[in-house]
Amino acid sequence: MGKSQPLPEDGPVPQPPTRPRLGERVLNAVSRDPLAVPHRTRNDALIAASVGALSVALALLVNDGRRPDALGWALLAGSVVPLVWRRSHPSHVLVAVLACVGPYHALDNTHAAPVPASLLALYTVAATARPLYTCFVGCLVMGVTLTITFNVGAHEGLESLRTSGWILAVLVFGVDVRTYRRYIASVVGRAERAERTREEEAARRVAEERLRIARDLHDLLAHSITLIGVQTSVASHVLTVDPERLDRAAIAKALDDIAETCRTARGELRTTLEVLRADGPDCDGPLPDLAALPGLVRTAGAELTLSTGDAPMPPAVEAAAYRIVQESLTNAVRHAGAGVRITVRVVLEAGALRVAVTDDGNASVQRPGTGFGIIGMRERARSVGGTLAAGPRGDRPGFEVAATLPMEPSEATV
Structure with a gap:
C-alpha cells in the first residue's frame, strides 16, 4: 500500500485561544467592579472558608495569648462567617466582625487568630467606600483595638501599636484598588462613549445618504413622468378633438418629445445607479x-x-x-x-x-x-x-x- 496523501487544507489552521498569563488574570480580577463579579457569593464563601482555616491554624500554633475556649472559638467563628456577604454589605460585615473580635481580644485569646478576617473586612470597606469614610473607619478601628489591648496589658497594647501599621497598609491598599477600578471604569466609559459617537455618526451619514438618494430619484422621476404625462395628454387631445382633421405633425412632435424625455430620464437614472454602485465613498459621479x-x-x-x-x-x-x-x-x-x-x-x-x-x-x-x-x-x-x-x-x-x-x-x- 502506498503512503496516504495529506488532505488539502482549506485555510490556516485555527489556533486555540491562548490562556491569559497570571499577571493579566490578577489585573483583570483587581480592575473588576466587586459587585459585578459573577458568582461573588460563592467566591466569598470559599475565601471565608480559607480565612477560617488560617484563623484556626493561628489559634493553635501562635502563643500570643491563651488558647480559645468554647466562647473564644464561637467568637472566632463569628468573625469569619459574615465574610460571605462582605461585597454586598461591606460596612455591616465590618461591624459584625469587630463585634466578635473585640470581646475575643478582651478575653486574651490568641490575638493573631482573628487578624486575617479583620484585615479582609477592612480591605473590603476601603475598596468600596469613599476615602473619607475609609479614613474614619480606620481611625475608629485602631482606636478601639488599642483601647482594648491596653486594657488587657501594657505589653499587649504596645504590640498592637507596633502591628497597627498593617491596618494602615491594608486601608491604603484598598483605597488604591478603588482608585484603579474607577480609572479603568472611566477609560472604558470613554471608549464606549466614543464607540457610540462613531455609531451615531455612521447612522447620521447613512440617513443623509438615504435622503440624498430619495431627493435625486424624486427630482429625476417626478419631472420626467410629469412631462411624459403632459405630452401624452397633448397627443390624446389632438387625436380626440377632431379626428377628421388629424394633425399628424403635432402628434409626431408629441411622441418625439415623449421619446426624448424617456431617453433623458433613462440616462440620468443610469448615472444615478452608477454612483450608487461605485466602490469609493467619494465617487460622486457626473453632476447635472x-x-x-x-x-x-x-x-x-x-x-x-x-x-x-x-x-x-x-x-x-x-x-x-x-x-x-x-x-x-x-x-x-x-x-x-x-x-x-x-x-x-x-x-x-x-x-x-x-x-x-x-x-x-x-x-x-x-x-x-x-x-x-x-x-x-x-x-x-x-x-x-x-x-x-x-x-x-x-x-x-x-x-x-x-x-x-x-x-x-x-x-x-x-
Whole structure:
C-alpha cells in the first residue's frame, strides 16, 4: 500500500485561544467592579472558608495569648462567617466582625487568630467606600483595638501599636484598588462613549445618504413622468378633438418629445445607479450642470434667462441650481393649468447664483402640501449654504420659487 496523501487544507489552521498569563488574570480580577463579579457569593464563601482555616491554624500554633475556649472559638467563628456577604454589605460585615473580635481580644485569646478576617473586612470597606469614610473607619478601628489591648496589658497594647501599621497598609491598599477600578471604569466609559459617537455618526451619514438618494430619484422621476404625462395628454387631445382633421405633425412632435424625455430620464437614472454602485465613498459621479439647463427649459416650454459669465462655478452649486429649476418646472407644469407661461432666470450677482422660476398660473392649487418637492428644493439650497423661498407672487397671479446659492458653498447647520 502506498503512503496516504495529506488532505488539502482549506485555510490556516485555527489556533486555540491562548490562556491569559497570571499577571493579566490578577489585573483583570483587581480592575473588576466587586459587585459585578459573577458568582461573588460563592467566591466569598470559599475565601471565608480559607480565612477560617488560617484563623484556626493561628489559634493553635501562635502563643500570643491563651488558647480559645468554647466562647473564644464561637467568637472566632463569628468573625469569619459574615465574610460571605462582605461585597454586598461591606460596612455591616465590618461591624459584625469587630463585634466578635473585640470581646475575643478582651478575653486574651490568641490575638493573631482573628487578624486575617479583620484585615479582609477592612480591605473590603476601603475598596468600596469613599476615602473619607475609609479614613474614619480606620481611625475608629485602631482606636478601639488599642483601647482594648491596653486594657488587657501594657505589653499587649504596645504590640498592637507596633502591628497597627498593617491596618494602615491594608486601608491604603484598598483605597488604591478603588482608585484603579474607577480609572479603568472611566477609560472604558470613554471608549464606549466614543464607540457610540462613531455609531451615531455612521447612522447620521447613512440617513443623509438615504435622503440624498430619495431627493435625486424624486427630482429625476417626478419631472420626467410629469412631462411624459403632459405630452401624452397633448397627443390624446389632438387625436380626440377632431379626428377628421388629424394633425399628424403635432402628434409626431408629441411622441418625439415623449421619446426624448424617456431617453433623458433613462440616462440620468443610469448615472444615478452608477454612483450608487461605485466602490469609493467619494465617487460622486457626473453632476447635472447649467449647460443642460436650456434643453430642460425648452422641453418644458418655458422662457430662460441665463447669465453666469465666465466665472468657474462649483459643481455642487450648478447641480443644486439645475435640480431646483427642474423641480420648479415640474410643479408649474403639473399645477399651473393649461396655457401657463413659465419664466426661468438664472443670474450670477454679488458672488451668488440667484435662481428664480415664476409662472402666471393658478397659485391656489400649488401651495405646499404633503409632497416633498418644495422640501427637497430647500434641502438642495441648504446643502450648499443657500436659501430658498417658494410661494404665491403676492398681488400678481402665479407662483414663484427664488433661491440664492453662494458661490463658495458651505455645509449649512440645521
